[in-house]
Amino acid sequence: MVAITKGVAAPRPRRGRFSRLSENRTVLGAGFLLPAAAILLVFLTYPLGLGVWLGFTDTQIGRPGVFVGLENYQDLWQDTVFWLSVTNTLIYTIGASVLKFALGLWLALILNEKLPFKAFFRAIVLLPWVVPTVLSAIAFWWIYDAQFSIISWLLMRLGLIHQPINFLGDPNAARASVIAANVWRGIPFVAITLLAGLQTISPSLYEAATLDGASGWQRFRSITLPMLTPIIAVVMTFSVLFTFTDFQLIYVLTRGGPVNATHLMATLSFQRAIPGGHLGEGAAIAVAMIPFLLGAVMFSYFGLQRRRWQQGGRD
């Protein structure tokens, strides 16, 4: 070892390929992403891709299908029950989302005020969201029962009506009833998230506005609403997506009845694919939901995202 010449740097030991790769930022980044990408691929991309593919086949339960192109979609185009389910889904989504937003915002504004037992009320508000959907659906099933509805019973006791309300028997009443149940269940999500947004608004803005003589409505219109818009965009996007794809509530309450008046695209897709055995057609109905969902996401993204002026620039 004395042969090492003084003043000449010792050659660096040759590092292994793995060692070099493990220090490469790109490789490391890809490595860390891999598990998440694999999970997305297996549990999201593959089922979605399979669903889209099934929609182009005539697959039935227990029988592999063949590619039929757009045949399923052509059939659906002429299927009145499908179009009824599209109409129902739009009414259900728009009706429930508007109500959830209005009532949720109202509730958030109340909970943002100085209230006694504020923490308790905030916890209580979350209850409908915490209860499993099937349980709340069963509760509503009793509330809307044609013979044993507590609402009908109460109104009859008060002498306001003489026979039980046909909540789920009349098509329009059934639509309103399932929307009401969805609103009850969905309000907490909207209210609590908007409440979180409200608490990020600096009180000094309100103080300054008050000093300038702004009324309550002006403060809401010019401070609360603009500052809350980004949160509203996120909350309502999720709310619309959840509502549009709702299944359990309808399945428990009405199975899509009466006479398909409450069939949503999700419930019709299930009915045709699983109990009916026509997987291809069921998948096509599910795929037909995607443009609507994409439309909702795009609307929220372009329409309600943070404007430049909110970040100090011009709109």
Next chain:
Amino acid sequence: MSFTRRDLVRGTAGLAVGAVGAKLLGGTPALADEVGIEPEKGASLRMTRWSPFIGAEEKQWLDNTKRFTAATGIEVRIDKESWEDIRPKAAVAANVGSGPDLMWVWFDDPQQYPDKLLDVTDLANELGVKHGGWYDGPKSYASSNNRFVGLPLATIGNAIIYRKSWVKDAGFSDFPKDTESFLELCKALQAKGHPVGFTHGHGVGDGNNYAHWLLWSHGGKMVDEGGNVTINSPETIEAINYAMALYKTFIPGTESWLDVNNNRAFLASQVSVIANGVSAYYAAKADPKLAELAADIGSTNMPVGKSGKDVELYQVTSAVIFKYTKYPKAAMAYLRFMFDKPQMDDWIKASSAYCCQTLKSYADNPIWTSDPVNRPYARASETLRVNGYAGPLGSASAGVMADYVLVDMFAEAVTGQRSPEQAAKRAEDRARRYYRA
């Protein structure tokens, strides 16, 4: 739930070994016999069944399973699913090739994936020869291309359940046997403040049973023998007109009824007549508070219409073995054991007339004569007509039923959304989507 020999020895062991052992010695066939069912060594089985409507029925099936385990050492785990979840879960198991070894399925499920089910023709023929033959209706549901792809296990009968005193008050000493007198009775009951109630909603069982009875009792049918859609016919229009007249005597809200609503309304004395399985009667009998009501319950078969025949849909359940099972012979041995006389007799009896035999020799079960309310359910397997009559069973018949085409046709007309002609035309259009191929 799984049962091992150890479980048997523990707890209720004395009972099982003592009382059951004697029966086993006399009644259990040798496991390897003429059809060569020799269970695989180390076999264990998993079976999924529908959640019971009659508790004693489930208990007896489990007791019979214990007997099987005691005799063979083969453990059988039995899982339960809500009866409406059976169809999707069986379909998924068949499609992915994984799940329980055996399953109780409904209606034409075996026709949807016959290739995924074990051919049990030899076993079925053996049981048929030994027990007087299979009834045609249940046999159709469990067969594909003249081969058994399952064993028809039971027919869940459906019959009129009514309040005897109210029918008498309405001026009828006997319950009417034909559709026209039945309508008169319903009008009279309505006038006395005791409306009737039949399901016009998306009730898988009650909704379909009622709609098919309306159609078939008037001579209508969804398709002909060749699978051509024939629902838009004068007979159907007549059936719809009859349904509209009958609907006027109903309690409000039946268009939203699912499967449990009629029982609930009947047990709460809100309605005087429903069509249901015998479970409505036994629910009343089991509740001391409803003793008076239970004593006032009568039952009879659905009235016969212009078709002149006593024909109904009924729910049929078959026991199938999936081809993917590792233990096909153990599964067949299990079914053969359960269909053998000691077990099947006890099970039918414990079912309290809810499960009607599919093998003719079991028709002498004492349960049918032990209570007059049970009697109308005794011939369910004999008088049932299969779904999609008069066409073939298959994906089209299953699809039409799952889409509630018939149920909706009547509901649209009785609620005034469509005229009888429009409702029949719409049902025709909807059915054609399934039968066009």
